[in-house]
Amino acid sequence: MEETKEIGAALEEFRELQSRYPDQAQQDKVNTQPIIVSRFYDAVTSFYEFGWGTSFHFAPRSSNRSLAASQRDQQEEIVKLLGLEAGMIAGDIGCGIGGPMLHIAKVSGARVAGVNISKHQIQRGRALVEKAGLEQSCEFIQANFLDLPFADNHFDAMYSIEAVCHSPDRVQAFGEVFRALKPGGKLVIFDWVLTELYDDGDPWHRDVRGRVEFANATPSLFTAQEQIDSIRQVGFEILCADDHARNSDPETPWYCSLESRDLSISSLARMPLGRFCTANVTRLLEWLRIAPPGASDAAKMLNIAADALVEAGRLGIFTPSFLVQARKPESVREP
Numbered sequence: 001m002e003e004t005k006e007i008g009a010a011l012e013e014f015r016e017l018q019s020r021y022p023d024q025a026q027q028d029k030v031n032t033q034p035i036i037v038s039r040f041y042d043a044v045t046s047f048y049e050f051g052w053g054t055s056f057h058f059a060p061r062s063s064n065r066s067l068a069a070s071q072r073d074q075q076e077e078i079v080k081l082l083g084l085e086a087g088m089i090a091g092d093i094g095c096g097i098g099g100p101m102l103h104i105a106k107v108s109g110a111r112v113a114g115v116n117i118s119k120h121q122i123q124r125g126r127a128l129v130e131k132a133g134l135e136q137s138c139e140f141i142q143a144n145f146l147d148l149p150f151a152d153n154h155f156d157a158m159y160s161i162e163a164v165c166h167s168p169d170r171v172q173a174f175g176e177v178f179r180a181l182k183p184g185g186k187l188v189i190f191d192w193v194l195t196e197l198y199d200d201g202d203p204w205h206r207d208v209r210g211r212v213e214f215a216n217a218t219p220s221l222f223t224a225q226e227q228i229d230s231i232r233q234v235g236f237e238i239l240c241a242d243d244h245a246r247n248s249d250p251e252t253p254w255y256c257s258l259e260s261r262d263l264s265i266s267s268l269a270r271m272p273l274g275r276f277c278t279a280n281v282t283r284l285l286e287w288l289r290i291a292p293p294g295a296s297d298a299a300k301m302l303n304i305a306a307d308a309l310v311e312a313g314r315l316g317i318f319t320p321s322f323l324v325q326a327r328k329p330e331s332v333r334e335p
């Protein structure tokens with residue numbers, strides 16, 4: 001399993017592997033992507049935490065709710081959609097440093113096992129769980145979601161927030177989730193997909209998509225329909241599919257946290273001026289050898305990622321919050 005690396009070395013390896021990725025055969029992509037993702041999160045997790053807190057996902061926004069409150073609303077919606085309650089055990093696929101897992105365990109009373117390929121994030125997440133005193137309800141497991149280390153029919157419910165988009169093979173990822181879920185168990189996925197407005201024949205759309213993919217380590221975005229089809233293909237019944245980001249108020253779209261509209265002190269690090277300051281202060285700190293080598297490069301890459309996401313959001317060609325709620329049938333036909 002992948003070890004952690006310092007920011008500069010991680011970024012260098014990330015870039016080198018990313019540049020080779022498009023020309024690789026599918027099996028090589030499957031083998032390389034977990035390393036790309038690990039290097040990406042080695043490089044950017046401290047910046048994410050600085051700008052986003054402990055939950056690394058978007059959420060539908062309204063003018064009277066902060067990003068953190070909107071994220072908690074979405075996490076509580078997952079609890080409802082899954083029917084999670086005390087006595088149940090849930091799997092969080094691609095759990096980050098555990099912000100969603102901690103909140104979901106707290107409000108539902110269920111136990112949650114979070115799977116993450118990034119050793120760096122797991123180390124950070126375990127410290128947060130200990131601080132919250134939730135060791136009895138939250139567990140981190142370092143594993144690849146393409147090969148889940150759980151017996152068949154292990155979980156009562158499973159969810160994933162903005163993580164399967166990192167997969168070089170979504171069908172394999174959903175197949176593993178299907179296998180690990182009990183018959184009758186529910187799955188909720190919030191994920192990054194291209195909307196029906198995306199036109200692959202439009203060079204501008206393709207360019208924005210390429211920048212979103214490259215700067216976020218999301219190798220090949222699916223359309224919403226491809227996402228639904230691949231979840232159905234592995235055996236799930238689809239209960240609902242919906243672009244949840246559309247529930248944002250028009251004046252606070254999902255990407256407003258990356259623009260100048262989401263004014264609060266804590267949001268500064270995500271906004272253009274804050275990002276500019278972060279990149280420059282980081283460069284100075286790096287020069288003074290206070291920040292680790294590569295930190296300003298990582299900040300720069302995150303600025304590219306944020307700008308591409310805002311552009312994709314304004315064009316309406318992309319959503320980070322495509323919701324699919326699905327169920328594993330009670331009786332599963334043998335293949």
Ligand SMILES: C[S@@+](CC[C@H](N)C(=O)[O-])C[C@H]1O[C@@H](n2cnc3c(N)ncnc32)[C@H](O)[C@@H]1O
Binds near residue numbers: 094115
């Ligand atoms: C954008 S973050 C979202 C994290 C978390 N769901 C949240 O909302 O805070 C994506 C997560 O997926 C994890 N991930 C990506 N590829 C993975 C893989 N192949 N196996 C397990 N975890 C993976 C990353 O390490 C990261 O923690």
